[in-house]
Amino acid sequence: MKLSEAGERALVELARKICRRGPQVRIGIGDDAAAIDIDGSCLVATTDMLVASRHFPPRTTPEQMARRAVVVNLSDLAAMGAKPLGLIFSVGLPRELEVKFVERLVRGMDVAAREHGTYVVGGDLDESEEVVISGAAFGVARRRELLTRSGARAGDLIAVTGRLGAAAAGLGLLLKRLPAKGYRALVRAQLEPRARVREGKVLARSGFVTSTIDVTDGLAANLWQLARESKVKFVVDRANVPEHPLVRKFVTRYGFDADDFVLFGGEDFELLFTVRPRGWEKVRWALKRVGATAALIGHVAKGKGVFIQVKGKTRALPDRGYEHFR
Amino acid sequence: MKLSEAGERALVELARKICRRGPQVRIGIGDDAAAIDIDGSCLVATTDMLVASRHFPPRTTPEQMARRAVVVNLSDLAAMGAKPLGLIFSVGLPRELEVKFVERLVRGMDVAAREHGTYVVGGDLDESEEVVISGAAFGVARRRELLTRSGARAGDLIAVTGRLGAAAAGLGLLLKRLPAKGYRALVRAQLEPRARVREGKVLARSGFVTSTIDVTDGLAANLWQLARESKVKFVVDRANVPEHPLVRKFVTRYGFDADDFVLFGGEDFELLFTVRPRGWEKVRWALKRVGATAALIGHVAKGKGVFIQVKGKTRALPDRGYEHFR
Numbered sequence: 001m002k003l004s005e006a007g008e009r010a011l012v013e014l015a016r017k018i019c020r021r022g023p024q025v026r027i028g029i030g031d032d033a034a035a036i037d038i039d040g041s042c043l044v045a046t047t048d049m050l051v052a053s054r055h056f057p058p059r060t061t062p063e064q065m066a067r068r069a070v071v072v073n074l075s076d077l078a079a080m081g082a083k084p085l086g087l088i089f090s091v092g093l094p095r096e097l098e099v100k101f102v103e104r105l106v107r108g109m110d111v112a113a114r115e116h117g118t119y120v121v122g123g124d125l126d127e128s129e130e131v132v133i134s135g136a137a138f139g140v141a142r143r144r145e146l147l148t149r150s151g152a153r154a155g156d157l158i159a160v161t162g163r164l165g166a167a168a169a170g171l172g173l174l175l176k177r178l179p180a181k182g183y184r185a186l187v188r189a190q191l192e193p194r195a196r197v198r199e200g201k202v203l204a205r206s207g208f209v210t211s212t213i214d215v216t217d218g219l220a221a222n223l224w225q226l227a228r229e230s231k232v233k234f235v236v237d238r239a240n241v242p243e244h245p246l247v248r249k250f251v252t253r254y255g256f257d258a259d260d261f262v263l264f265g266g267e268d269f270e271l272l273f274t275v276r277p278r279g280w281e282k283v284r285w286a287l288k289r290v291g292a293t294a295a296l297i298g299h300v301a302k303g304k305g306v307f308i309q310v311k312g313k314t315r316a317l318p319d320r321g322y323e324h325f326r
Numbered sequence: 327m328k329l330s331e332a333g334e335r336a337l338v339e340l341a342r343k344i345c346r347r348g349p350q351v352r353i354g355i356g357d358d359a360a361a362i363d364i365d366g367s368c369l370v371a372t373t374d375m376l377v378a379s380r381h382f383p384p385r386t387t388p389e390q391m392a393r394r395a396v397v398v399n400l401s402d403l404a405a406m407g408a409k410p411l412g413l414i415f416s417v418g419l420p421r422e423l424e425v426k427f428v429e430r431l432v433r434g435m436d437v438a439a440r441e442h443g444t445y446v447v448g449g450d451l452d453e454s455e456e457v458v459i460s461g462a463a464f465g466v467a468r469r470r471e472l473l474t475r476s477g478a479r480a481g482d483l484i485a486v487t488g489r490l491g492a493a494a495a496g497l498g499l500l501l502k503r504l505p506a507k508g509y510r511a512l513v514r515a516q517l518e519p520r521a522r523v524r525e526g527k528v529l530a531r532s533g534f535v536t537s538t539i540d541v542t543d544g545l546a547a548n549l550w551q552l553a554r555e556s557k558v559k560f561v562v563d564r565a566n567v568p569e570h571p572l573v574r575k576f577v578t579r580y581g582f583d584a585d586d587f588v589l590f591g592g593e594d595f596e597l598l599f600t601v602r603p604r605g606w607e608k609v610r611w612a613l614k615r616v617g618a619t620a621a622l623i624g625h626v627a628k629g630k631g632v633f634i635q636v637k638g639k640t641r642a643l644p645d646r647g648y649e650h651f652r
Contacts, residue, residue, distance in 0.1 A: 003428065003453075004421040011428055011451050018429070019436045022445035025412065034448035036411050038466065043369065045447070047462055049416035051454045085362050086351065090375035090460040095330040102329065102337055103344065110345045119348035121371070122360035125337050127329075128377045134416040134460030136373055140364065 030229075031149050032079040032213060035141070042146050045138040046076035052131035057174040057190070062101050064191045065133060066108025072216070073137035074116050074195035075269045079214040081147040081204025082139035084118035084197060089135045092128030105133075116197050145204040147212040152230035152274040156210050158298040159280070161199050161270045161287065164219055165258065166190075166244035168265020169251070178254065186246050189268070196271050198290045203271065206286055208279020218266040221321025223306045226272065233303035236317065238263075238310045242295040263308075266322045274300055356555075357475050358405040358539060361467070368472050371464040372402035378457035383500040383516070388427050390517045391459060392434025398542070399463035400442050400521035401595045405540040407473040407530025408465035410444035410523060415461045418454030431459075442523050471530040473538040478556035478600040482536050484624040485606070487525050487596045487613065490545055491584065492516075492570035494591020495577070504580065512572050515594070522597050524616045529597065532612055534605020544592040547647025549632045552598065559629035562643065564589075564636045568621040589634075592648045600626055 003011065016029040026042055027035035033046035050056070050069050060068075070087060077084050089109060093102065102125075109120050118137075141147075170190030173183055180187050196214070203209040211230055213222045219241065227234045243262050251258045275283055280296065287294050308317040329337065342355040352368055353361035359372035376382070376395050386394075396413060403410050415435060419428065428451075435446050444463075467473075478484075496516030499509055506513050522540070529535040537556055539548045545567065553560045569588050577584045601609055606622065613620050634643040 001425045002421065003419060003423050003425060006425045008451055011425070014425070014429060015432045015446075015449065015451075018432045019446045020440060022412070022447070025445055025447050028445075028447050029449060031448075034412060034414060036447065038367075038411070039365070041364075043411060043464065045371075045412065045414055045462070045464055047414040047416045047448065047460070048450050049418055049452045049454075049458070049460060051418055051452055051458075053455065054453055085364070085369060086348070086360060086371065088360060088371055088373040088462060090373045090462075092375055092377055092458060093329060095328065097329050099327045099329060099332045099337070099340070103340060106341045106344045114346060119351055119354075120341075120345045121348070121351050121354050121362065122357075122373065123341065123355060124374050125334055125341075126375045126377055127380055128375075128458060129379065129455055132375070132377075132418060132454060132458050132460075134373070134375055134458075136371070136414060136416075136462035138369065138371055138464055 032076040044082035047136040048072040049134040062104035063108035067112040069133040069135045070112035071193045071195045073135040075214040077139045078197045078200030082141040084139040086121040089123040092126045092132035149229035152211040154302045156274040156300040160272045161294045163242040163244040165247040165261035167267040168261040199292045202286045206283045208276045210274045212273040215268045215270045218264045218321030220263045224319040233301040234306040236298035236308045240297045358402040370408035373462040374398040375460040388430035389434035393438040395459040395461045396438035397519045397521045399461040401540040403465045404523045404526030408467040410465040412447040415449040418452045418458035475555035477536040480628045482600040482626040486598045487620045489568040489570040491573040491587035493593040494587040525618045528612045532609045534602045536600045538599040541594045541596045544590045544647030546589045550645040559627045560632040562624035562634045566623045
């Protein structure tokens with residue numbers, strides 16, 4: 001069977017089955033990041049690869065490539081509630097590229113890392129046919145504060161930080177070469193994303209958050225991942241899903257379906273999480289203190305699957321989103 | 327200027343200048359691995375990317391690719407004297423590949439990691455035009471035991487573990503499609519390398535080793551890197567450089583120059599190090615206890631450059647070896 005028939009999820013499942021888990025390994029393959037016990041803390045580590053032909057829309061600048069490479073990795077740490085310690089990058093580049101490109105790329109990585117309170121500490125340069133940027137981020141989390149995908153319990157509430165759909169709408173705009181005027185915030189959300197590192201730490205410290213994931217594959221796909229890993233049922237109210245204000249205007253203007261961006265579009269890097277009901281107000285206030293918002297979008301129940309209520313009717317939410325090899 | 331004109335070393339120097347160094351960063355860009363202070367220890371992290379078209383000789387199996395990806399990363403940790411905690415991999419694959427390839431690749435990673443006393447704990451799968459394997463390894467070292475490239479001092483002795491030249495000779499044999507009969511150990515050294523993790527820990531704990539690097543670019547290039555980073559002069563005696571026994575037979579049989587493999591061929595993954603003279607015998611015995619050998623090949627003096635004595639004459643050793651974009 002070819003990779004394109006199997007799909008990314010089946011391949012990750014295969015890798016999870018094959019790889020033996022060491023005695024210190026608290027979280028192995030399959031979560032946002034790996035976690036390894038060291039003393040009372042956990043070392044948290046993650047890696048993400050960006051391939052030019054697949055991950056960068058036309059005319060992406062080296063600085064934007066750099067920022068995305070920083071953000072995709074830090075976002076995985078944020079989803080575990082970890083404090084970043086550093087970033088390392090392996091970069092594959094065609095030999096005919098200009099040195100200026102590397103300078104702008106590295107400077108972009110340095111700036112984006114520092115904006116998130118961390119640093120680029122090492123790397124490796126190689127020749128390749130197309131631009132490939134593979135990053136790894138590592139950080140620490142207190143063992144009992146570590147956030148995973150598998151802790152959601154029946155009775156929890158489901159919440160998400162920020163507002164969704166902007167990055168995917170921005171990508172749509174770029175790919176269809178629509179005029180950016182009036183929609184610059186959407187393009188910026190796509191090209192200049194931000195990882196929710198502070199928000200992740202707030203969630204971890206609250207003591208009330210039971211599971212977390214970053215919204216990279218799209219809300220629907222990420223809801224499914226949390227529900228599956230936690231072995232519970234999710235019920236979401238469509239009316240409560242926070243949308244970026246420009247998304248509604250954009251879809252109305254061009255005749256798109258908002259769900260394609262808000263439910264099935266990814267790369268917003270917001271944090272989707274479940275929380276004990278009695279902790280919700282505290283979490284919301286703690287987020288507010290770091291300048292962040294969060295909205296309740298549903299609740300966790302016994303059972304399995306992800307359901308969405310739209311105008312009083314409940315239906316199954318398709319498990320559809322960004323997946324490689326599909 | 328194009329990357330192919332600048333060369334890898336200039337690019338690394340550029341990155342080192344650009345990236346700001348955080349307060350906890352003990353070792354940043356430019357050494358074998360990065361080191362970050364956490365409590366009394368150092369977190370040590372490294373990344374290395376392998377690109378199929380450049381790093382894998384014809385008919386390399388998925389298991390061999392996997393092993394190399396594990397070893398290049400663990401070797402960097404070994405050169406810092408760190409104990410590995412885990413490995414993570416970002417793998418880019420063409421979508422038309424068979425699932426069986428991924429299965430063999432991941433299994434190979436798991437086996438090779440465990441042979442070195444560590445585990446694969448996470449990763450990322452992406453689509454790319456050619457096979458790209460980017461690994462990151464992380465480990466811990468006691469702060470005062472951390473081995474770097476910059477500690478060699480005048481009066482130190484220069485030593486290297488094991489015997490050199492086998493991996494490069496094996497690569498030569500594969501690329502020129504020469505018969506492997508009688509030379510299987512050379513091919514194995516190329517395709518099934520091993521990282522000197524135990525040796526690195528022995529050197530770190532000895533208290534007498536002043537600088538270390540793993541022999542990946544070739545002895546000459548790695549001597550130059552140590553001498554440059556430590557701001558000292560190296561003088562090496564060619565007659566004392568330990569050669570793999572089959573290398574001499576191989577070059578005689580086919581009319582090659584042994585220096586091309588022993589001095590300028592890389593990927594042996596042995597550890598090159600400098601040691602205080604009074605500690606040499608202790609280090610040698612400590613290595614012996616973990617089944618390793620080491621040979622003295624020269625000494626460190628004030629000044630700069632790397633010199634080699636051949637039949638009583640001393641000449642400058644060319645700073646030549648594996649370098650990308652050249």
